[in-house]
Amino acid sequence: MKKFLTSKWVLILVILIGLVVFNALVFNVSVVNRNIVVGVGLDYDGNEYTLYTQVVLPKNGGVASGGGNNYITLKANAPNIDIAIDKIEKEQGVILSFAQAAILILGKNMMENGDLKFIDTFFMYNKVHDNLLLVMAEDKAEDIMNASVAAGEVSSLQLVRQLRPTKPPLGVSAISMQEYVRNSKNTNKINYMPMISIKETEPSTDQAKEDEEKADKFLISQTAIADDYGLKCVLDEVMTQNYNIATKNMQDGVLKVDGEDFFSIHIIESKPSLSYDLDKMECEIKIKLKTIRTEARYDKGKVSFMLSDEEIKRLKWAIDLRMKAIFDFGLQNNIDILNIKDGFSKKFPKKTSQILAEDFLNKINLNVDVVITQVD
DSSP, X not given: OHHHHHHHHHHHHHHHHHHHHHHHHHHHHHXXXXXXXXXXXXXXXXXXXXXXXXXXEEOTTOGGGTSOEEEEEEEEEESSHHHHHHHHHHHHTOEEEOTTXXXXXXXXXXXXXXXXXXXXXXXXXXXXXXXXXXXXXXXXXHHHHTXXXXXXXXXXXXXXXXXXXXXXOSSOOOOBHHHHHHHTTSSSOOEEEEEEEEEEESOOOOGGGTTOSOEEEXXXXXXXXXXXXXXXXXXXXXXXXXXXXXXXXXXXXXXXXXXXXXXXXXXXXXXXEEEEETTTTEEEXXXXXXXXXXXXXXXXXXXXXXXXXXXXXXXXXXXXXHHHHHHHHHHHTTOOTTOHHHHHHHHOGGGHHHHTSTTTGGGOEEEEEEEEEEOO
């Protein structure tokens, strides 16, 4: 009896050890063959898509060892993105994991002529994280992916750091996959994303880059406006500011007010809201602005960071002009850039046919109400 029990438990123990060892081996093979993608790029030449994936190459013991990582860019051409992924995986003998991807860079031709609906497909299949950022390259996504950056860095992750400020800014705003998909459900499907250009700078002082003649700097000052059918227009730096004031809650940025007595304000908080009156054919943009003067002025012999009554009037007038400028810019480019039709449709669902008429926006009167709170 003792021999039987002993032999039985020995057998069970051997089986358990075997299962553990087998599982560990399978797990290790899976880890080795799995490439973690940190950035994705996509170009389109009119016939095929070119997919770029920047993946982590662990060194000195791997990601968790604290030894740091290198990166490599893998690419493939294909009629669609799924086939491109399959090609990279078969050619490299790996499995691409997109769960850690931080950014998707779309080339200009991709935005103008490619199929943007694949973004929704990516989101629905849960291949990427919903906080993945979307940007447009001024020319090709390949240029951004291959940009020369600091040693030990990779272009996609450096770009992500530039696009994730601690507070929502007055300038270019990042957009996540989640927000992009949500915007695409609106009546006009209007979306935005930062446009990235590259500027060559002086040679890096980094020891690891001594042999390089030049480095690259990402310039982020313009915004691309698009819908499901592609790129509609590009907003310059001023129009980008106007767009953000009209559409976003902000907590940072300096707003300049031109004139003979130039002054500027620091935006502590800015909150827009739109209201709609179909009978009067009016849309009102209300901007609640909490601010402080960036430079002190003398008021009755005392230093003050408060705006004068005249400056408050000029600030309100400047914001009024900016809001009407972005609205008119949309009309000139045949874009409902502030999603005004969507606002009217949600408030007056029974009047959809009237609201979706092509000339509806041209009949709208835009009113601007600016409420200023100062912090001394």
